[in-house]
Amino acid sequence: MDQTVFLGVPFHAGQGHLGTALAPDAFRETLPANWQDLGDVPAPAFHGREAAIHHAQALSKKITSLDLRKKFLCLVGGDHGQGLGSVHGMLQHHPDLIVVWIDAHADANVPSASPTGNMHGMPLAWLLGAKEGAPWWLQRTLSPQRLLYIGTRAIDPYERMLIEELDIAVITPEEARSPQFENILRRHLRRMDPKGKSPVHISFDVDALDSGIINNTGTRVKNGMSFIEVEKAFEVIAQEQRVVSAEIVEINPELGTAKETQALCLWARDLILSVIPPQSVSLFPSLKNAFSEEWRRSL
Numbered sequence: 001m002d003q004t005v006f007l008g009v010p011f012h013a014g015q016g017h018l019g020t021a022l023a024p025d026a027f028r029e030t031l032p033a034n035w036q037d038l039g040d041v042p043a044p045a046f047h048g049r050e051a052a053i054h055h056a057q058a059l060s061k062k063i064t065s066l067d068l069r070k071k072f073l074c075l076v077g078g079d080h081g082q083g084l085g086s087v088h089g090m091l092q093h094h095p096d097l098i099v100v101w102i103d104a105h106a107d108a109n110v111p112s113a114s115p116t117g118n119m120h121g122m123p124l125a126w127l128l129g130a131k132e133g134a135p136w137w138l139q140r141t142l143s144p145q146r147l148l149y150i151g152t153r154a155i156d157p158y159e160r161m162l163i164e165e166l167d168i169a170v171i172t173p174e175e176a177r178s179p180q181f182e183n184i185l186r187r188h189l190r191r192m193d194p195k196g197k198s199p200v201h202i203s204f205d206v207d208a209l210d211s212g213i214i215n216n217t218g219t220r221v222k223n224g225m226s227f228i229e230v231e232k233a234f235e236v237i238a239q240e241q242r243v244v245s246a247e248i249v250e251i252n253p254e255l256g257t258a259k260e261t262q263a264l265c266l267w268a269r270d271l272i273l274s275v276i277p278p279q280s281v282s283l284f285p286s287l288k289n290a291f292s293e294e295w296r297r298s299l
């Protein structure tokens with residue numbers, strides 16, 4: 001990759017907290033000097049599910065319009081509803097895209113099955129081809145065999161059915177904690193892409209982390225991943241040398257302290273840096289920051 005381009009997505013209409021829209025600017029304070037900042041994809045001036053779908057459409061259009069040859073795309077949201085636009089936009093560039101969705105939730109409800117009605121719990125249902133409530137502008141769908149969940153543990157009944165019927169791969173937090181994690185992850189990546197040629201998009205929802213170690217996100221869930229396990233996931237995926245884009249979502253600077261937000265953004269920045277090809281060695285030993293260290297000591 002010759003260049004990393006950054007796009008902010010102040011997306012909040014997919015859930016009830018306005019604060020997620022503040023995360024792109026918080027992340028900007030950690031932006032490496034050699035990244036190109038393309039600004040934000042602005043949010044519409046109305047609220048609710050239609051606003052979220054509209055924002056996702058704008059994001060998809062923006063990504064589609066970019067020349068991404070030899071460029072790595074870093075997206076920072078926003079709530080996870082933006083995944084509808086980011087994955088759809090990346091599919092326009094790479095129809096064979098593989099998506100690794102690191103998240104406490106499956107984000108694959110349709111409106112009638114959703115316990116909350118929040119759009120940020122729906123993007124994958126539509127990307128996988130569910131018709132109910134699907135936006136008219138969706139042109140491409142994601143093959144269920146090209147989706148991998150990691151750290152997912154809060155799965156609603158409809159989502160459970162979808163995952164089973166479509167045979168979607170899930171690496172549970174228990175598996176992420178096991179000594180076999182790296183092997184399990186490698187095996188899934190190989191199965192999804194036996195020839196090792198497909199580009200990879202990582203969609204990281206910070207609520208994949210355990211509720212006991214993160215305050216700055218709106219839907220915290222117990223029994224989640226540790227910082228080290230998330231770093232390990234990024235490290236194994238990075239070794240594939242095929243990551244073309246990554247997004248970090250659901251950081252909410254209005255929850256938790258400013259210091260926690262800053263530290264979380266720094267850690268997230270380092271995660272992104274660790275997957276931009278070419279990667280010959282893990283960046284983490286040199287990129288460790290106070291946040292990671294401090295939290296690790298408390299675990």
Ligand SMILES: [Mn+2]
Pocket residue numbers: 080103104105107120205
């Ligand atoms: Mn999510």
